Amino acid sequence: MTKTGLGMEFFVDYSHRLPGHPKCGVPHGHTAKIIVELFGEVRPDGMIMDFKDMEDACWKVLENVDHKDLNQSFERPTSENVTSWIFSELSKNIPVSRVLFHEGQGKWCVVEK
Numbered sequence: 001m002t003k004t005g006l007g008m009e010f011f012v013d014y015s016h017r018l019p020g021h022p023k024c025g026v027p028h029g030h031t032a033k034i035i036v037e038l039f040g041e042v043r044p045d046g047m048i049m050d051f052k053d054m055e056d057a058c059w060k061v062l063e064n065v066d067h068k069d070l071n072q073s074f075e076r077p078t079s080e081n082v083t084s085w086i087f088s089e090l091s092k093n094i095p096v097s098r099v100l101f102h103e104g105q106g107k108w109c110v111v112e113k
Protein backbone atom coordinates (compact mmCIF):
# COMPACT_ATOMS: atom_id res chain seq x y z
CA MET A 1 0.00 0.00 0.00
CA THR A 2 1.55 3.29 -1.04
CA LYS A 3 0.48 6.81 -0.28
CA THR A 4 0.82 9.73 -2.67
CA GLY A 5 1.40 13.23 -1.45
CA LEU A 6 2.43 16.72 -2.46
CA GLY A 7 4.90 19.10 -0.89
CA MET A 8 5.59 22.77 -1.34
CA GLU A 9 8.26 25.07 0.01
CA PHE A 10 7.76 28.71 1.02
CA PHE A 11 9.95 31.45 2.42
CA VAL A 12 8.73 34.10 4.83
CA ASP A 13 10.46 36.92 6.70
CA TYR A 14 9.27 37.94 10.14
CA SER A 15 10.37 39.55 13.36
CA HIS A 16 9.70 38.49 16.92
CA ARG A 17 11.03 38.48 20.44
CA LEU A 18 10.56 36.06 23.30
CA PRO A 19 10.22 38.10 26.50
CA GLY A 20 12.47 36.82 29.26
CA HIS A 21 14.61 34.67 26.96
CA PRO A 22 18.34 35.41 27.45
CA LYS A 23 19.12 35.50 23.73
CA CYS A 24 15.77 35.94 21.94
CA GLY A 25 14.35 38.57 24.29
CA VAL A 26 15.34 41.43 22.00
CA PRO A 27 13.50 42.09 18.71
CA HIS A 28 15.16 40.26 15.83
CA GLY A 29 14.26 38.73 12.50
CA HIS A 30 14.30 35.40 10.71
CA THR A 31 13.81 34.10 7.21
CA ALA A 32 11.91 30.87 7.66
CA LYS A 33 11.60 28.07 5.13
CA ILE A 34 8.25 26.40 5.50
CA ILE A 35 7.46 23.05 3.93
CA VAL A 36 3.87 21.90 3.67
CA GLU A 37 3.01 18.29 2.87
CA LEU A 38 -0.31 16.61 2.27
CA PHE A 39 -1.52 13.19 1.22
CA GLY A 40 -4.67 12.40 -0.65
CA GLU A 41 -6.51 10.45 -3.30
CA VAL A 42 -5.30 10.96 -6.82
CA ARG A 43 -8.33 12.23 -8.75
CA PRO A 44 -9.33 11.01 -12.21
CA ASP A 45 -7.42 14.00 -13.65
CA GLY A 46 -4.23 12.57 -12.18
CA MET A 47 -3.83 15.15 -9.42
CA ILE A 48 -4.46 15.19 -5.70
CA MET A 49 -4.84 18.92 -6.00
CA ASP A 50 -3.48 21.54 -8.38
CA PHE A 51 -0.17 22.97 -7.10
CA LYS A 52 -1.55 26.42 -7.81
CA ASP A 53 -4.55 25.80 -5.54
CA MET A 54 -2.24 24.43 -2.86
CA GLU A 55 0.02 27.45 -3.21
CA ASP A 56 -2.92 29.86 -2.91
CA ALA A 57 -4.28 28.04 0.16
CA CYS A 58 -0.85 28.16 1.81
CA TRP A 59 -0.26 31.85 1.10
CA LYS A 60 -3.65 32.71 2.51
CA VAL A 61 -2.28 31.51 5.84
CA LEU A 62 1.39 32.46 5.44
CA GLU A 63 0.61 36.07 4.50
CA ASN A 64 -0.23 36.47 8.19
CA VAL A 65 3.39 35.63 9.04
CA ASP A 66 5.35 37.10 6.12
CA HIS A 67 6.86 40.53 6.91
CA LYS A 68 4.96 40.64 10.20
CA ASP A 69 5.92 41.34 13.77
CA LEU A 70 4.68 38.08 15.27
CA ASN A 71 4.42 39.55 18.76
CA GLN A 72 1.40 41.44 17.43
CA SER A 73 -0.51 38.20 16.83
CA PHE A 74 1.08 35.61 19.14
CA GLU A 75 1.48 35.84 22.89
CA ARG A 76 4.70 33.85 22.61
CA PRO A 77 5.83 33.46 18.98
CA THR A 78 8.07 30.40 19.32
CA SER A 79 8.60 28.12 16.34
CA GLU A 80 6.36 25.57 18.04
CA ASN A 81 3.47 28.00 18.52
CA VAL A 82 3.75 29.49 15.04
CA THR A 83 4.02 26.07 13.34
CA SER A 84 1.02 24.71 15.26
CA TRP A 85 -1.00 27.74 14.26
CA ILE A 86 0.00 27.36 10.59
CA PHE A 87 -0.92 23.66 10.66
CA SER A 88 -4.26 24.36 12.24
CA GLU A 89 -5.16 27.17 9.82
CA LEU A 90 -4.08 25.13 6.76
CA SER A 91 -6.19 22.19 7.98
CA LYS A 92 -9.31 24.30 7.45
CA ASN A 93 -8.74 24.33 3.69
CA ILE A 94 -6.35 21.55 2.63
CA PRO A 95 -5.69 18.01 3.95
CA VAL A 96 -2.28 18.98 5.39
CA SER A 97 -0.35 16.13 6.99
CA ARG A 98 2.90 17.83 7.95
CA VAL A 99 4.38 21.29 8.31
CA LEU A 100 8.10 21.84 8.71
CA PHE A 101 9.12 25.28 9.89
CA HIS A 102 12.83 25.98 9.50
CA GLU A 103 13.72 28.94 11.70
CA GLY A 104 16.76 29.98 9.70
CA GLN A 105 19.21 27.22 8.84
CA GLY A 106 19.80 23.97 10.63
CA LYS A 107 16.90 23.99 13.07
CA TRP A 108 13.23 23.39 12.57
CA CYS A 109 9.94 22.55 14.14
CA VAL A 110 7.64 19.88 12.75
CA VAL A 111 3.92 19.42 13.33
CA GLU A 112 2.29 16.37 11.81
CA LYS A 113 -0.93 14.47 11.95
Ligand SMILES: [Zn+2]
Nearest residue numbers: 016024028030
Ligand atom coordinates in the same frame (compact mmCIF):
# COMPACT_ATOMS: atom_id res chain seq x y z
ZN1 LIG B 1 14.06 34.27 16.91
